Amino acid sequence: MNHPDIKEVLYTEEEIKKVTQELGAVLTKEYEGKNPLVIGVLKGAIMFMTDLSRAMDCDLELDFMDVTSYGAAIESSGDVKILKDLDTSVEDRDLLIVEDIIDTGRTLSYLIDIFRYRKAKSIKIVTLLDKKERRAVDLEADYVGINVPNEFVVGYGLDYIEKYRNLPYIGVLKEEIYQ
Ligand code: XMP
Numbered sequence: 001m002n003h004p005d006i007k008e009v010l011y012t013e014e015e016i017k018k019v020t021q022e023l024g025a026v027l028t029k030e031y032e033g034k035n036p037l038v039i040g041v042l043k044g045a046i047m048f049m050t051d052l053s054r055a056m057d058c059d060l061e062l063d064f065m066d067v068t069s070y071g072a073a074i075e076s077s078g079d080v081k082i083l084k085d086l087d088t089s090v091e092d093r094d095l096l097i098v099e100d101i102i103d104t105g106r107t108l109s110y111l112i113d114i115f116r117y118r119k120a121k122s123i124k125i126v127t128l129l130d131k132k133e134r135r136a137v138d139l140e141a142d143y144v145g146i147n148v149p150n151e152f153v154v155g156y157g158l159d160y161i162e163k164y165r166n167l168p169y170i171g172v173l174k175e176e177i178y179q
């Protein structure tokens, strides 16, 4: 049974699993013989990060960053505040940033600037979902799971006011939930 607030399931648990396994196989090759620092952007990326990292058959380390956008009611402003920084130094490290969804691209663009400034050796982005038509800055992910339409989605880490992160699938909410 789906959650009663969900209007439509866009991607099932099985579909997400398949995409994640495929990305994991590609990234296993990419990082063979390296020891990348895999950086999850909290909180949305947690489910994807735990599944993706288990699909990567190579040495790696995990770390997290929590950021929020000032004045971000509807979309991110790009004026980003770091709520939790990395525990690890990125200097001379191969970084893999893991995102749940890229929307305007402003958040990641800001993070990349920081990591460049901190002298990372390489920076790649993997995102489960990509809302390409919403992009406001010049930013492309290196690895994309699924291109999604311009709809607000929840589940598998993605929330609406902190709810629905635990749904194992990704879907859209019924209109009345936003009232
Ligand atoms: P940017 O900076 O790319 O922001 O605009 C990406 C962040 O925006 C959030 N976001 C969503 N969250 N459903 C969500 O639950 C969505 O459809 C959605 N679109 C964007 C998300 O936090 C992402 O990391």
Ligand code: MG
Pocket: 041, 042, 043, 044, 045, 100, 101
């Ligand atoms: Mg996020």
